[in-house]
Amino acid sequence: MSDRSLSDQPRSAHEEFIRSRPAEGLLQTPDGRRVAALPEALMQVLHRGSSEPATDNRRHLLYHAGYEWGLQDMLQLSARLREESGGTTNTNLWKMDAPFVLERWAAPFAAAGWGACIFDLSSHTKGITFVELRHSAAAAATGNAATPVCHLYAGLFAGALSFYDRVESHAVETECVALGDACCRFIVGPGPIIDQAESARRSGIAHDAICRLVLEARTPLAATPPAGPAKAAKIPWKK
Numbered sequence: 001m002s003d004r005s006l007s008d009q010p011r012s013a014h015e016e017f018i019r020s021r022p023a024e025g026l027l028q029t030p031d032g033r034r035v036a037a038l039p040e041a042l043m044q045v046l047h048r049g050s051s052e053p054a055t056d057n058r059r060h061l062l063y064h065a066g067y068e069w070g071l072q073d074m075l076q077l078s079a080r081l082r083e084e085s086g087g088t089t090n091t092n093l094w095k096m097d098a099p100f101v102l103e104r105w106a107a108p109f110a111a112a113g114w115g116a117c118i119f120d121l122s123s124h125t126k127g128i129t130f131v132e133l134r135h136s137a138a139a140a141a142t143g144n145a146a147t148p149v150c151h152l153y154a155g156l157f158a159g160a161l162s163f164y165d166r167v168e169s170h171a172v173e174t175e176c177v178a179l180g181d182a183c184c185r186f187i188v189g190p191g192p193i194i195d196q197a198e199s200a201r202r203s204g205i206a207h208d209a210i211c212r213l214v215l216e217a218r219t220p221l222a223a224t225p226p227a228g229p230a231k232a233a234k235i236p237w238k239k
């Protein structure tokens, strides 16, 4: 995790979340999980230039790294929630409310300086989730850009929602601080719909209009959710 602090977050809260044990070379969260500090210079190297067509591979790499990170992080959260509930077999992540699960998942990222996000689940039953991110570390590292730069976050949200929904989802960033927007906004949903949203974004269509487009779009997922076993088989980490 990055060692950046949120500009509006008291430093004491950051220090409380990350416990340093220099003698052992350890950074840990209060519950004992080991974390790594990601130098801002590395974030700059990873993201700068990613808006250029020649760096599509870098964008895909960041997106897929985020996707796998989101899946694995949600898998760990699932285990922690099961432990907290006493390990009962009828208490698992999928039986808990989505807002609670997603807020629990996102809280450590905010505490570690990756920014704060708000999930709009008003269209979740249609397979669409909207995410607002403030204080993106990627946008801060990149500076001004011609296209959205938060590919790592897009992958994170897609991976986390894929795990929770038990169906493969993808994400597109439609507004980004690096473009001069007030915050970064993402749409998470079925691949074909996200492809349409990305095409619309590249055509210069604004975020609100893209949201209307994706909600009007019809896909097999939105119309008829596939059966359980088929949905589970699409989760990459289960391959």
Ligand SMILES: [Zn+2]
Pocket: 136, 139, 148, 149, 150, 173, 175, 176, 177, 178, 183, 184, 185
């Ligand atoms: Zn962004």
